[in-house]
Amino acid sequence: MKKAILKQGALALAVAFALGGCGESTSSSQGAGFNDSGSGEPTSPTEPTSFDEAALVASLVDNVITPAFTLFHQQAQAQQSAIASYCELEKASVQSSSEQAQTAMLEAQDAWLDAMGAWQQVEMMQMGPLLTNNGELRNRIYSWPAISRCGIDQDVVYHQDGVINNDPERPYDISARTATRRGLFALQHVLFNEQYDHHCSVANDALADWNSRTVLARKVARCEYAVTAAMDVHNSSAELLEKWQGDNGFAAELKSAGQSGSQFESAHSALNHISDAMFYLTEVVKDKKLAEPIGILPNSCGTSACPQDVESLDAKSSLANIKANLLAFEALVVGQRQGEPALVGFDDYLDDEQASATKERMLQGISDTKAVIAAIESDLATALLDNEEQVREVHTQVKAITDELKNDFINELALELPTTSAGDND
Structure with a gap:
């Protein structure tokens, strides 16, 4: 990942990389509402940042x-x-x-x-x-x-x-x-x-x-x-x-933040809109994709392991989905997609704010989560039946990342929590 710290005036360098009714019951929540936070509203760092x-x-x-x-x-x-x-x-x-x-x-x-x-x-x-x-x-x-x-x-x-x-x-x-x-x-x-x-x-x-x-x-x-x-x-x-x-x-709206006519009053508020999206790891991956099927949260079976509640039961790709979610989260943290050159990411911002320890804990958490997922040799529904503890370990590792996200990451960068996560202290 990139180690150099970018200061004001580096925008041109970053922009140079630009790419040109059934009666049956259904589940009660839509996935898209997880980060309805209104973070299009301007937010400001508690202290000016360079x-x-x-x-x-x-x-x-x-x-x-x-x-x-x-x-x-x-x-x-x-x-x-x-x-x-x-x-x-x-x-x-x-x-x-x-x-x-x-x-x-x-x-x-x-x-x-x-x-x-x-x-x-x-x-x-x-x-x-x-x-x-x-x-x-x-x-x-x-x-x-x-x-x-x-x-x-x-x-x-x-x-x-x-x-x-x-x-x-x-x-x-x-x-x-x-x-x-x-x-x-x-x-x-x-x-x-x-x-x-x-x-x-x-x-x-x-x-x-x-x-x-x-x-x-x-x-x-x-x-x-x-x-x-x-x-x-x-x-x-x-x-x-x-x-x-x-x-x-x-x-273009995000990249013009702070300019006349933009819905974002500052680049910081645009950055907060992006960071809100990262809370999918908490609201959906940790809770809906893992805690509910495990039985940590209520599910179709009550509070016991419920294989039929995994995300992609028919295709047996629920774990692959979580891996892809994790890769996307990592890409936002380090500013690069898998296999691509290192560019500017949240990790550089954390370094600049003397929060390298937070960065390292998040990256280690991502690495640890990948390892525990790789150790599961079956699909998620089968793993819940045959080795529930392995699945619980995935949840534990994801929770370690989201705890960092909700606390030190947000605080060190003076960002705001999405409203759906503001009261989540699990």
Whole structure:
């Protein structure tokens, strides 16, 4: 990581790196609301700092956040192509999936895993357009923890019929559907879930004959829906990129902080908006992805380990999601994405504020967490059944990082906590 301390006047150096309704119950919280903190409001350091905060904002925007959003857009496009190719082969199958269709399905699943891995890094960077309208765009792409398997099953049939629940006055349009019936979670369900019967406690008219259809017929209906859903995700990824880096995009808004017309009164307030996003590690990774399935917090099983509550149960990629979250968090701390040259990060700011010890504890915590995750040889749901203590150790290590984040990191840099974390003293 970069050791040199940047002072005022270094902004030009950093900018030079710039890149040009179902009746079934659903979970009760949307992921996007975790950092609704109003940190667009100006904040000020308790004491003036000589560190070039504008250079740090520009470096994080250009070298960490924008590349993450761009990568997701690229992976969403690849996912769309792979799913379309798979579905053509599935539709050409007779009686059961052909060998070619089965191979193409595995390739479509791999494309989903790649898209999800890229998205999980974006999850750690929820700011600007991903927060607007209570996270509407974010939720369209990925609604978890709000999910409805029944709703997805219904929409598979509605999509195939072209109308909603046999009503000719209600043509099907995925862009008008609620977040829990589209996006990456819905794609996981139709690509990975091997329970082909519907997941509704009561079937409506459209689903009445679903369970009696052949497996191949249901696979075809699912894949046809997946083609449309993947296109929808790709369109949303393009919308995110445009709202982020377009002529009036939020990236420019962050980098113009302190200038006339900017919503951010100072570079410090823009930096606080970025640091708010990092609290996803606390509110979502530590609590929802780990503490709830473990049973530290209440879950679907009460207060005992609950494998069905892990994030990506069907794809068995819950631990991979957490790894991607951690990589994104680390990239924001050190100012560089994995495998890229060292640039300007929060670590440099901490050094400048004589808080190198805080920096070292955070980096050590990240390293320790990676190690305990790597020691788990199964998927997260299986680990909860076979070796719950290993999963609890991951939670312990993540909590060590978030304790530093909520206390010394915030205090040393005179930043403000998101409102959702202000009273969290666990």
